[in-house]
Amino acid sequence: MVLVVILIIILSAISCEANAQKQLSLDDAISLARVQSVDAAVSLNELKTAYWEYRTHKADMLPEVNFSGTLPAYNKSYSSYQESDGSYTFVPNNYLGLSGKFSVDQNIWVTGGKLSLTSSLDYLKQLSSGGTHQYMSVPVGLTLTQPIFNVNNLKWKRKIEPVRYAEAKAAYIESTEKVTMKTITDFFELILAQENLKIARQNLQNADKLYEIAKAKRTMGQISENELLQLKLAALKSKGTVTDMESNLNAKMFQLRSFLGLSEQDNIEPEIPSIVPVMHVDYQSVLEKAHENNSFAKNIRRRQLEADYNVASAKGALRSIDLYASVGYTGLNNSFNSSYQDLMNNQIVSVGVKIPILDWGKRRGKVKVAESNREVIESKIKQEQMDFNQDIFLLVEHFNNQAMQLNIAAEADDIAQQRYKTSIETFLIGKINTLDLNDAQTSKDDAKQKHISELYKYWYYYYQIRSLTLFDFQKNKTLDAEFAEIVKK
Template sequence: MLLVLLGVAIPPLRAQSVRAITLDEAIILARTGSVDAAVALNQLKTAYWEYRTFRADLLPEVNLDATLPSYRKSYNAYQQSDGSYTFVRNNYLQLNGELSVSQNIWLTGGKLSLNTSLDFMRQLSSPRSSRYMSIPIALTLSQPVFGTNHVRWNRRIAPVRYAEARARFISETEQVAMTAITHYFNLLMAREQVKIAEQNLANSEKLYEVAIAKRGMGKISENDLLQLELNVLDARSDLTSKSSDMKNCMFRLRSFLGLSDDVEIEPVVPGDIPGGKVIYADILDRALVNNAFSRNIRRRQLEADYEVAKARGNMREITLYAQIGFTGTSDALQGAYNPLKDNQVVQLGLKVPLLDWGKRRGKVKLAQSNRDVVESRLRQERLDFSQDIFVLVERFNNQREQVAIAAKADEIAARRYFTNVETFMIGKLSTLDLNDSQIKTDEARRHYINQLFQYWYYYYQLRSITLTDPGTGRLITVDMDKL
């Protein structure tokens, strides 16, 4: 009865569905469902909206600033003509509104704005009164003189930063593919190890049965029989260990691809490998044109120059402020607009250090020194970048031949082991020679899988660096509007 209740209470385990996945399918799933792909996409979105904000700063901005209403009933301190203070009571209602259109001036770094405003105040205590003040139009210019033109520098840096972010996103999607390749081949290798272990166990059990019969006829020694029995035990232990490793690798790949736990992945050994040899000069040119590295170098150089320009601009601060327009005031709304009077303001601010003990000049020297350090690092990074590409090209060009050699060696080792098993059956091969043949066969298979992994990893590493297909040279693009 208890077992029946337990059977009802415990839900049945879900059966795992086997899903065969090719390498291309795993890469597609990784690019759409992995956490790494989502992080790369969010970083691109952040860069996109930063660039949109920069572009918006270059366009006219329309603002409405209004207080509707402001009511005050309080006491404030008031200084009388004899110097003494008293408190006066305020009781008034105030409304004001201002509409402005402002535009950054790209050429000079100043700001030009066009404003119109209306203020209304009503005195609520005796004697009651109302007043209007209008500024129908006012043109205002705020212009730093001899300072840093931040707008111009941002126009130079922001597009480079956004282009760097776009190139980095494409490169990171290829790196997601590289991570998927690593997990895929780890599972593929683990599954091959399990298949090898299963085959070795089956062969060991079969050979042990034959050896028992031969021992009964006195054709093999007791030592050889015991050795074959040990082989069976070792094969069983190895199969258990390899099965556990395969489950771990499957969990990692399944988690990375965003698949559910009830899916058992069956990786497929890739067949033909694409492309031929690549040329170092061609790959380097593609990388320098398309990769985020070149944009990163350019951006950091511009940012270092910008810091020097800001330090020099801060040595002296001169700001010109000018406003021209009309204003009017009256007890009635119509009278606040007719007649109008001139409203002009011109202000020139000057801040020049007379004695700062070399502080500002020291900041300029510091910025210049930092720029020199950045330039030195950039030169070294360019050399390292070129060297890394040269090594990668050499490895990729050699890897195709390595795969072909490994495939041939795997085929020969498998045929040799099959022949040795048959030879052992008729008693013309020792146990030690048979074990050595089995080990060589296993090693050849593992080596072939590993060489395939190296080829595909190098292949997508070239894609990540050049943002082009190594074989066709086709540019890898992403529809930013859809993203």
């Protein structure tokens, strides 16, 4: 029996612990969101993708070592053969072949060509009568492949890819700040839901109290039946409002828990920020930081480069000339060692030309299309830059004005709370009617909601400026991250 009691106590303690209130400050919520939220995970994977794309691009500039071989190749078949008189016959094939080739390939970004250093060995053994075998070696061979007039893809990639990766890094920091902004929104929605529930419960308590007092006053003939019914109706509405606010609180609680990656047993108790970073920012300073750090500036540069690259590619396709040159030594012998001693010089030079004589303006048309697309992109970029600057101007104006709006809302909240208390006291002595009391209650509720709303806007504008500039104006430093460490997670 004692063990059962102890077990019940332990389970009750665990249950109480599981459903205990979890005090959560705004900073704590932001820290959790940046680590545990789905949005943060998506941003991290996007950064990893960009990182490995950039690593792949850099690897294209380095030598590449390859091995290819056939180990072995067996052939027993018939092949057609033309006799000296012009007639054809079939001859049997029965042989075993082995081959291997090492190559070191290096892209030449300056010219767009490719240089390959190769070494290969082939072995052929006849399995029919005689059973002879031979070795053919290429100890060293050097091959150059070079487009003459085509666009230099490697050179353009060296311009575009670093800008693309810089854009991705800036976008990652921006997305981190946007996670913060989403956290702020959910956090203050929960605060507002809790405050609304407190207001609703307080209003219900006051409404029930006033209705009981009003019934006594009605008995004494101090108020009319209409006023009594209004107070009864207000009490009923307050009960319905409490139910609605409880449902809304549960929804906002679930929303924040889900975003932060918390369990359903965590009952969050958000703490209203008591300290607000009061500061004033300058439009020109914010604009400069935004153009310097924001991914938008990198995005514009990348799109301009890509448009120029498309035009260059279209113009390069107007005429196509490829140069192929190969030099080296070849050895052929029945002995493996001798095949590397009795070497013969070997050179191959090939120039391929493809110049359109008549294509009905197809390639010229592609050039015009690429040039038109570039002009369209330039026009869009110009408009986007104007919109970007305007958005920053409006944001700076809102933020600089928000501190005053917050102070006004805080003072109005205090006044409205005091007025409501006074209105209740005045109503009890019969100096005001129910309409004036309801008006004081509505003003009180609106003032409290307005105060929380203005506090939310201040924090939201603050982090929105950070997300656009990637700069912390409070600490006067650029937002940065250890990208090499982040992508290893």
